[in-house]
Amino acid sequence: MFRIFSLFIGFISTLSLGQAEEHAWPIFRGPGGSGQALGQAVPTAFGPEKNVVWKTALPSGPSSPIIWGSRLFISGHVGTSVKMLCLNRLTGEVLWEGAREIPKVPKFFHIAGSVAAATPATDGKRVVFYFDDYGLITTDLNGNKLWEHRFVTSTGNQFSYGASPIIEGKKLLLNRDGALDSCLVCFDLKTGRILWKAKRPGVINSYCSPYVMEVNGAKQVLQGGSGELVAYDFNTGSEVWKATGLPGFVCVSPLAVGDTIYYGGWSTAHVAGRSRIASFFPENSGLTSESLESAEGFFKQFDKNKDNKISFAEFPSGRMKDVFPMTDQDGDKSINLEELDFWYTIKPWAGRNAFYAIKTGGKGDITRSHVKWKVPRGIPYVCSPIVQDNKLYLIKKGGFVTCVDTTTGKPIYSQERLGVGGEYYATPITVGDRIFIAAERGTVFVIKPSDKLEIIARNEIGEKLEATPAIVHDTLYLRGDKNLWAFRKK
Template sequence: MNRLALGLLVVLAPAPALGADWPQFRGPSGSGVADDQKPPVKFGPKENLAWKVAVPPGASSPVVIGDKLILTAFENNKLFTICYACADGKELWRADAKATKIEPFHPTEGSPAASTPVSDGKTVVSYFGSCGLIAYSLEGKELWRYDMPTAVTNNEFGSGTSPVLADGLVLLARDLSKDSAVFAIDLATGSQKWKAERKYQSAYSTPLVWTDSGKRVLVVPGMTTLIGYDLLSGKELWAINRMAAVACTTPVAYKDTLVYAGWSPGGADFKLPTFDEILKQAGDEKLGYLTKEGAQKTAFGNFFDNNDPNKDGKITPEEWAINMKVLASGENRAVALKPGGKGELAWTYTKHLPYVPSPIVYRDKFYLLKDGPLLTCLDAKTGKPVYEAERIKAGARYYASPVAANGHLYVASLDGTVAVVAADETEPEVVHAVKLPEPVRATPAIAHNTLYVRSDKFLYAFAAKK
């Protein structure tokens, strides 16, 4: 994701081992939905808290496989995959990724442990932009590794994509500042099945495997694009252009269609300030370039270093123009794809789109969560609004994506607020909200009738008391 932009703002996967598991980023099939589960509606540090344990830093979401919960973390300049017991949060094992070099990342907004692991119920696979893919048994034994060069993203923000599984393949979309590609790796052996080179630069979305009229398609969001690849060969099948310049969100399968929404600054609904305007805010007009000290006086904030490519302590008009060109290349919109393998659109929608949080389809409604916080609900089949940009009583900014179960959406914000919103209503009603002491940037998991929330310091398990 372009960090300048953030600074200016503030699958069908294999069936999990248990029906109640949460095996990948956004759970079963990458949908974010576990409607057979009944996590508590009311919870907090003193209500329906099953357990709470300290965890090392990281932005990856937890996955739940049987009686184990697994996440990744970054501590003491090392990258780990860590397994906890679902019953009480006890740490069962941790495996060092043994990365020789840590990828560049934003110290407060990013993390080299941002990618969520994935599991088929027997094997768990972690991805680190610093070193590649590593497979472990559920007991923590390393099975194989697929080494990759250290990732470098635009503006050195860090990796964001997570791997997914389908048909015995580990699928990874690795869009970087150069050498972007999609990989298909054999889950059993760690050998490469295919690799599709991509001309696009940095993106942070997790792909989705979609069954389109019986054909398995890997859908990969990217810079200004949404592309479908044949799952068996990696051949490009179709491409949707005129999408958001910065791809952070994940597609969702809905019945026989696929829906996707993306947004980034620079589109028609968010004009970025000019360089002269930024210089004036910073008090750097006489210098003719932006200084780090001056940037602190602007919405640019602490994203200066990520946008100073040669690290000379100044951002010139030329460097600014490069960033603006990238952002101006996209078009912000939500789309629904018809089945049939041609990439044809069923409907589009262009307002109130999410930046980082992925949209969710729940009970035939398509929900979009935008910083504010503003919640929009569309009919998933037609794209027609049920309600638009309704302000809800929750935190203002979001990196975590909404998840859903038992008639409710669960949304977690960067200020630590976790809110529960009633679904299937003509307007959003927050039926419960609690503010945790720490920020929440990882998407929560729902499994075994429990809501698992990872904050910047702790892992919480909320379950209704029996």
């Protein structure tokens, strides 16, 4: 359909399957988890009819693609069958597919919940897939099983497991926050043997992926969750330092650039009353003052047939509708006044919405000694930060971009609008002098790193976007809710 072979006959012969890491995007957020595609020249304008190399239909799931050489790996699921897929990244052809069966697909609280959310990881010899309802599966590049690790239970995450396994050298790191044995666990990548476990008692589910950085020649593993960011010794799993006063319920993963770590997040769990209700809905939702103040006022506005219940169809669009199953405690497919009142009366959780810049090199509790500055507004809910040219970029739900001077912590601009609301799940990716930002509603923005928000392009893909893009060999790989797309300048 897209004349694959005529477009690529000139360079397919030069790129063999399984080639070296020159063309590699091995883990979530790419090499080093940095979110940077160095030396790439992907098109600024692209879409279903422009600069398409190929598209391939995929099973359901929001996991992001990873790449080694000419092989692309991704996961998904069809019902209770969780899928591991390998594609030829040059043509989109499925080279192999593996599957495992899980007992059932949980009834997640959030509409975006999935049993195949974790992004795979590879070192060029092995590929690691993680499904919270099954466990770890490690294969070679041809899909042959090398080892598996089954856990006694899943993490029990009612919003679905959202972190990803991370490979660093000969080790594999996995966040197991919220499990019965809540911990950060380190495996021998070759054998699957557990090397160490850093126990995290009392920690609730976290969507933060482990992040490895080097400080004074020694590696540390950062793991966030339950109001803290903790650094563990890479070799032993012993705690080195921690920073407190952070979100209790967190989706963002940390990033280190130079001697500074950037981490934090925002959650409705840490606001209350009118502010909490307002945060659940877009600005143009039309909620009255009465609806913001009380459940009774909300019913007055939205219980159209006056049956003392609000059905899914009656419910206004927004984040509260996305967690409709969570509010519908009796499971009758509608929400009554008592169920809705929960959101108006519950107190904020422990922790707070904050975003820190933390100086590396500390020991113990470094909250007072090493936090260089904090960002109070424009904080992301899900997507992780990126840094480009001494500027920190944060993308807030609703399509608001904040740019912060990394030296001073002062905003260069704050909460500027992209023009598309809704959720922003995918982490932005920097490509040279451009930043790619994907909105869940199906738009990919390209902005220029500068002292003001400059939108270079707005690309409509035509399907929902939750996964973080991968970029190698001047090609952008983008997963939608139906297809995996490859875009390259023609």
